[in-house]
Amino acid sequence: MEVPESGRYNLVVQYANGEYSGSHSYNNNVVERYAQISVNGGEAETVYFKNTISWQQFATVTIDVNLKKGKNSIKFYNNNTYNGGANPYGGSNGSGTSPFVDTVMVPKQYTPAFDKFEIYAQPSVVDKKEK
Known part of the structure; x- marks a missing residue:
């Protein structure tokens, strides 16, 4: 990615995420996929991508x-560190008697299906003094 000036930019990511967990017939368990994003080899930031209900439905994150x-490099990857989150019942089943198993809640830890990346310069605020 090449930009004309150093500064803060908006990276707009278009993606699809139609992943579900489990096989419940009337209560779909949507999965929010995530990715680590590193700019120029710097410390990665984890970004979550909401479920779009279908692999043919797209959304954007800025x-x-x-x-x-x-020239700049922007790396997207998934480090597979998400553990499925906290279950208020304490386990993988509704009564909380089963130990937590992250593969039950998040069967595959992949990034979403990325479609398009766009970069926009953020507008700068100019202080105009009135006379």
């Missing part, structure tokens, strides 16, 4: 990134 003048 992420603020600091870019340097010239």
